[in-house]
Structure formats: C-alpha cells, structure tokens
Amino acid sequence: MAKKAAVKGRNKITIIGAGNIGATCAHWAAQKELGDIVLVDIVEGVPQGKGLDLFEASPIEGFDSNIIGTQSYKDTANSDVVVITAGLPRKPGMSRDDLLNMNTKIVKAVTGQACKYSPNATIIVVSNPLDAMVYVAQKVSGFPQHRVFGQAGVLDSARFRAFIAMELGVSVEDVQAMVLGGHGDSMVPLLSYTTVGGIPIKHLVDKERLAQMVDRTRKGGGEIVALLKTGSAFYAPSAATIQMVESVLRDKKRVIPCAAWLTGQYGIKDVYCGVPIIVGAGGVERILEIPLSQSELKALRKSASDVRALIQALKI
Numbered sequence: 551m552a553k554k555a556a557v558k559g560r561n562k563i564t565i566i567g568a569g570n571i572g573a574t575c576a577h578w579a580a581q582k583e584l585g586d587i588v589l590v591d592i593v594e595g596v597p598q599g600k601g602l603d604l605f606e607a608s609p610i611e612g613f614d615s616n617i618i619g620t621q622s623y624k625d626t627a628n629s630d631v632v633v634i635t636a637g638l639p640r641k642p643g644m645s646r647d648d649l650l651n652m653n654t655k656i657v658k659a660v661t662g663q664a665c666k667y668s669p670n671a672t673i674i675v676v677s678n679p680l681d682a683m684v685y686v687a688q689k690v691s692g693f694p695q696h697r698v699f700g701q702a703g704v705l706d707s708a709r710f711r712a713f714i715a716m717e718l719g720v721s722v723e724d725v726q727a728m729v730l731g732g733h734g735d736s737m738v739p740l741l742s743y744t745t746v747g748g749i750p751i752k753h754l755v756d757k758e759r760l761a762q763m764v765d766r767t768r769k770g771g772g773e774i775v776a777l778l779k780t781g782s783a784f785y786a787p788s789a790a791t792i793q794m795v796e797s798v799l800r801d802k803k804r805v806i807p808c809a810a811w812l813t814g815q816y817g818i819k820d821v822y823c824g825v826p827i828i829v830g831a832g833g834v835e836r837i838l839e840i841p842l843s844q845s846e847l848k849a850l851r852k853s854a855s856d857v858r859a860l861i862q863a864l865k866i
C-alpha cells in the first residue's frame with residue numbers, strides 16, 4: 551500500500567492579550583477559518599469566557615476552529631503564528647510613547663513565555679508603541695528578524711483609504727494607498743502611490759482636501775480614543791493584524807506595509823520601521839524599495855530616527 555503523506559492539521563494561532571484587539575482578532579481569524587485559536591490573558595476567566603463564547607458562535611457562522619482561552623503558555627505549544635496584543639491601551643491625552651515603559655515589561659514577559667513553547671512561530675506584534683515593541687519581541691525571542699514584525703502600516707493605510715472613499719463616495723475596494731514610517735505622529739502617507747481605480751489621487755482631490763485627509767489619518771487613533779472615552783480602536787487594528795496572519799498562514803505574498811527590520815533599505819539601518827513588504831509563509835519575505843520623493847524619504851528617515859530614540863530609551 552502506498553504510504554500516505556503526513557497530514558498537517560490545522561494551523562495554530564496564539565493571541566496574547568484577550569482584550570478588545572486580541573478578542574476581535576480571534577473573531578476575524580475564526581470567521582476566516584485560519585486555524586485553531588488559543589487566547590491568552592493575564593486576567594483569569596477572560597480568555598476562557600471569550601474563547602468559549604466565540605466557539606459557541608461557530609455552529610451559526612459555520613467555522614471549524616477550536617478556540618480556547620488560558621493562562622498557561624503550555625496550551626500555546628507549537629503555534630504557527632503568535633500575535634501579541636497584550637498591554638495597556640492608550641487613555642485620552644496619553645501619547646503612544648507614554649506607554650513605552652509599561653508595555654515593554656509586558657511584551658518582554660509574554661514573548662519570553664510564548665517563544666519557549668513555539669520556537670518556530672512567526673510573531674506579529676500589535677502592542678504600542680508599536681515599532682519599539684516589535685524590537686523588544688525580537689530581542690527577547692532571539693528569532694530571526696524576518697519572523698518578527700509589526701502591525702502598523704496596514705491599519706494606517708486602511709484609515710487613509712477609508713477617508714478617501716468617504717470623501718469621493720467610491721468603493722473602498724478601489725482605493726489603494728500606502729502609509730509608511732513609524733506608527734505614530736511621524737507616519738508617512740505616500741500620495742504618489744495613492745490611487746482610486748488606478749487613477750492617481752491628485753486628479754480627483756485637491757491639495758488642501760488631501761492634506762486634511764492626511765492629517766486625519768495621522769490622528770486616526772486619537773480620533774477613536776477621543777470618541778470612545780475609554781479604550782482605543784480595535785476593529786480596524788484587529789482586521790489589519792489578521793490580514794497579516796492570513797498572508798503568513800496561506801502564504802499569500804500580500805504586498806503590505808508592516809514594521810520590518812531594516813538593514814540599509816531607504817538608507818535606514820538597525821531599526822524597525824514601516825515599509826512595503828511581501829508577507830508569506832516566511833514572514834517578511836522581501837522588503838520592497840520603491841522610489842520616494844526627497845520629502846517622503848526625509849520623513850521616513852525622521853520617523854525611523856524617532857523609533858531609534860525610543861529603542862535607546864528601552865531597558866530590556
């Protein structure tokens with residue numbers, strides 16, 4: 551009898567932090583049937599409750615994913631992807647950078663545990679301040695840099711795309727945009743690569759209106775924080791994260807902006823910064839170096855140097 555090829559079961563996704571972003575990540579991932587899901591949180595009962603609740607939705611929505619919640623990292627063993635959302639969210643008036651010290655401690659602790667049990671995983675970091683937290687996760691895990699990257703540009707680009715679609719009254723699907731740089735006030739929207747149905751944006755929106763949309767994108771996180779009063783955005787951040795997870799698990803090779811480790815691209819070295827990358831089974835498979843205007847390049851380098859300053863202040 552012919553030997554059967556070994557069957558790899560479902561993928562396994564660990565999501566650390568079962569708060570707003572983590573739980574909503576689980577929701578999108580389950581609906582896309584990306585694999586079995588383990589939710590981890592420091593608060594007892596919360597990941598268990600949310601995991602069970604989501605699993606109870608599966609007969610209705612028709613997805614086959616085992617979903618569990620736990621405090622034990624043993625349950626996360628052999629995950630293919632680990633998403634880190636643990637941390638404290640921004641409060642009104644608090645900058646992302648204020649979170650630095652508090653979230654460094656948390657990300658350090660959870661990464662140490664997770665990578666012990668899943669030495670071959672790809673790590674996707676969401677906790678803020680993003681670019682610095684990706685650095686922490688990479689250092690603590692010791693994983694190759696292409697297997698540790700961060701979610702920022704997909705969200706920032708999605709916000710910009712949403713504002714453009716709203717302004718023009720067109721389908722969001724037809725709006726393409728790319729926002730690079732650090733996930734903070736110094737993000738760099740690339741207007742020359744922003745198109746609507748293939749038409750460069752400058753032919754459709756005047757300069758002043760475009761500048762207002764860029765400004766709204768820059769402050770996109772703060773706008774939601776101010777509206778919610780408690781907590782920060784979670785639907786779009788989690789959808790952005792799961793787009794990255796899907797591209798890894800399904801080896802889709804999406805071309806998306808993510809916080810990746812730079813080794814000289816764009817004249818930037820030894821820092822995580824948002825650049826266009828190809829995301830596949832190998833994590834960051836390629837960093838695309840595209841022509842930028844002088845001012846865009848300057849802004850990207852400034853953004854990277856802001857991240858570098860943060861990293862230098864880290865105690866890890």
Ligand code: APR
Nearest residue numbers: 567568569570571572591592635636637638639676677678
């Ligand atoms: N281990 C596991 N979970 C932790 C730990 C820890 N050491 N410390 C905190 N958490 C959990 C909290 O208990 C909480 O459930 O992380 C979760 C964070 O969830 P929320 O407070 O709802 O925050 P959320 O909006 O999901 O944002 C998470 O992403 O965008 C960033 O700035 C945001 O850093 C924040 C993170």
